[in-house]
Amino acid sequence: MIRLSVTARIALLSIALALVSNLVLVAFVWKIVRDDAIDELRRDTIEQSEALVAVYRTGGLPALGRTIREARTPGDESRIVAVIAPDGRLIEAVGPGLDGFARWPRLGFHMRALGARWSDREAGYAVRQIDSYRLVSGRMLDDWQEEQRGIERALVTAMLLSLALGIGGGLVVARYVGRRLNRVADVIEGVAAGDLSRRVVNAESGDAFDRLATRLNAMLDKTERLMSELRIVTDGLAHDLRSPLARLRTKAEAAVLQADPAQREAAMSGLLIETDLVMRMLSTMIEITRAESVSRDRLAPMDPIALMGEIAELYAPVVEDAGMRFETVLPRVAPPMVLHRELLTQAIANLVDNALRHAAAGGAITIRLRIERGAARFQVEDRGPGIAQSDRAQALRRFGRLDSARSLPGAGLGMALVEAVARLHRGRIDLGDNAPGLCAAIVLPI
Secondary structure, three states: OOOOOHHHHHHHHHHHHHHHHHHHHHHHHHHHHHHHHHHHHHHHHHHHHHHHHHHHHHHHHHHHHHHHHHOOOOOOOOEEEEEEOOOOOEEEEEOOOHHHOOOOOOOEEEEEEEOOOEEEEEEEEEEEEEOOEEEEEEEEOHHHHHHHHHHHHHHHHHHHHHHHHHHHHHHHHHHHHHHHHHHHHHHHHHHHOOOOOOOOOOOOOOOHHHHHHHHHHHHHHHHHHHHHHHHHHHHHHHHHHHHHHHHHHHHHHHHHHOOOHHHHHHHHHHHHHHHHHHHHHHHHHHHHHHHHHOOHHHOEEEOHHHHHHHHHHHHHHHHHHOOOEEEEEOOOOOOOEEEOHHHHHHHHHHHHHHHHHHOOOOOEEEEEEEEEOOEEEEEEEOOOOOOOHHHHHHHHOOOOOOHHHOOOOOOOOHHHHHHHHHHHOOOEEEEEEOOOOEEEEEEEEO
16 A cells, blocks of 8 residues: 655645635636526527517517518528417528427527537527417527637636646645654654754744744753753762762661660661651652652642641741741732642742751741732742852752752752742742842742
């Protein structure tokens, strides 16, 4: 079985559509022209018949016969006029093929061939009843048929030209589609070969290919980012786990070698602390993966004010126990939002934990909900040292730890989790200056 390429099928489809549309158009035009010509012939024939009937009513059969005889024109075989008696005799007659009439023709308008001699010629005529006679008037359709054939030839020529244009257009469309698809295929082949930087060129025309290019490029951007993060995660895990695992081994050996129960217990406590650090690191990695893979079907409508109120109620005692002032700033009303309660709560909790870890003692931590320009900002503000503008991109990367945080416990995954949750909600994270301190905001569309 012969399998055609996509471009060949598109070209054939364009040609078929052009052929079918042209056939329908030609048939429609031909029918309209023919119907209009027949209607005009019928009107002319009936008007001629009405005029002859008026002559008969005015002067009787002699006047009608005189009018018919005067209608004879040498060499003109197109006009048909006849008066037929009840016995079928032709009282008066002008025109060819009158022997083809029935002895008593039916009333009305007719179009048909006249007699054996004129079997290849048609006539259009009307039959009227005048007293006991029947009046036939009309004309041969030679000129009319020639006009029809001319129109038909013109329509066939137009159809052939349109078909040729359809073929040309189909080939152009097939070539255009093939070229655009080949660009996409080339990019996909390049990405499959390992070049994740390849992107489909967007012609900015707004057509389906541009939409495909935009979405494919977005997918490739995400793939490249995830692969980059995977390399960073792999390197980060290898680097950041080396020290905790080495310490685990050292403390485990020390615990085994300790003969004093008190010293052995102290060594075991240090071993548990290092184990908890590794477990927290791995748990955060799992949370980030979950935030990046969860379906948006899991999101549900909820009140953002109530959500922030619950978080404030949970963290207020913790912040106050750390010797800091805790403030909550919420609007009176806010529209309902479609959110993932558990993950968004975890993200905001991470921001509060960062503020507790880095804010100066005796300072203040504020959680704030702001509604502005079609977006909701879930903000956590502190009065600590903040993050310099040049270091903020590094702070959002996985295992991205600033020099000032090297001495503090942690693996540099908290902000990465916050950013993953923001992307799940089609939002972003903003790091700003709180003068002094840091203002970290999860900005989500309403």
